[in-house]
Amino acid sequence: MTKSNSKVALITGADRGIGFETAKELGLMGYTVLIGSRNKERGQAAVNKLTGLDIDADTLQIDVTKRATIQNARDQIDKTYHKLDILVNNAGIALADDVLPSNVSDEVLRKTFDTNFFGSFAVTQIMLPLIKKSAAGRIVSLSSSVGSLDWQSHPIEGAPINPAYAASKNGVNALTVMFARELANTNIKVNAADPGWTATDLNGFNAPRSVEEGAKIVIKLATLPEDGPSGKFINESGPISW
Template identity: 35%
Template sequence: MLSHAQKVALVTGGNRGIGYELVRQLALNGFKVILSSRDSKKGQEATQKLKESNLDVTFVEMDVNDQESIRQAAITVDERFGKLDVLINNAGVIFDENGKLLNMDPSILERTMATNFFGAYHVIRSFIPLMEKQGYGRIINVSSEYGSMSEMSCTGVGAYKLSKLALNGLTQLVAAESKGDIKINAVDPGWVSTDMGGPSAPRTPKQAAESILWLATIGPEGPNGGFYRDGKRVDW
């Protein structure tokens, strides 16, 4: 049974990389954690592995590219837990495209925006009512330094950059609209050694997760609508 004091957190794309480490560290810090991923088999395997370490983790299938899947997941979370305290939008994609934005297949931009921007948008939209119901919530969007305006004057990974720029804008807009003690911030985890980041990246998922998780437990005086790297505010 869920004690009223125990906080509930949900992590999208939680079956591997930074997402998996975020789930693990939240559970180690006493959260009841919902690991969500679109691949049911991989998600359940990851959840089982964490449960074997006596961590309070449950699995909910959710494809952030599918609005109906998101809606159903929100209903499931409401029925099982009746609330959501922390939401981490971690699911993301990068398609290896270093050519010019106008020369690439437009479907690359569309698929990237579908997951990295619209995915986060629909997840926030579906889950924020659970936060508004209790007047409390912490939303963290896992972004990238590639999403800052200064990056737009250089070519390369254009679809990814645009998707994270839009995610950063969404963070600020939702922060401006949020009422009560609901806070939303964006984080640049740095270049992390994951399936996405590749083996030569200098940071471990554990370091990345630590640089993100402080925003899950900020008090009412904490930041809202900010962009952070390693706990320090960075330029949009």
């Protein structure tokens, strides 16, 4: 059975945190939300919570570091919905031993980039043919202010450097600009969102912002009107310098 009339949103890493909150808010707005999750059980548990709120939701097993799982998810979406209206690249990691450039390990750099950079790229590239079928496709990638080279050059006193995480998010910003350039003459908008320092399992819930606050800019960029921006790095206050 197909559901080609539904407005469909895929959120990776959506079984918890900002991803789950984004899925919930989009679901309450009437979107069919697809929970991308590495863990089948966690994904289904998230879907159960959403359906309890009368949200149309389903789960797709996606490991963003494994292209085969992304391609399989793409095929399932194509078969059921024929298109994808919103893609939120939310899945990401931050490792505890991401310290200073002088002593961060190759392993930490590679593992962080595999998820945050290459994972975001692979999901966007593989899902793009379905997004092109949407009347108003939107791609939102979760970034961070630490990914801004300007911010790194003028940091707040005491702010960590975190080279692996920060560099991977700067890479996400670069991909955002390049995809936006490629798609400039289409109805697709591509942006990077900075949710701010939000309490999630990524930081051991040690942050001042709630997931509801962190998801606000993601929702805004995912539902931009026709005259909205593209190729920007944005938080709640507006564009952030690269």
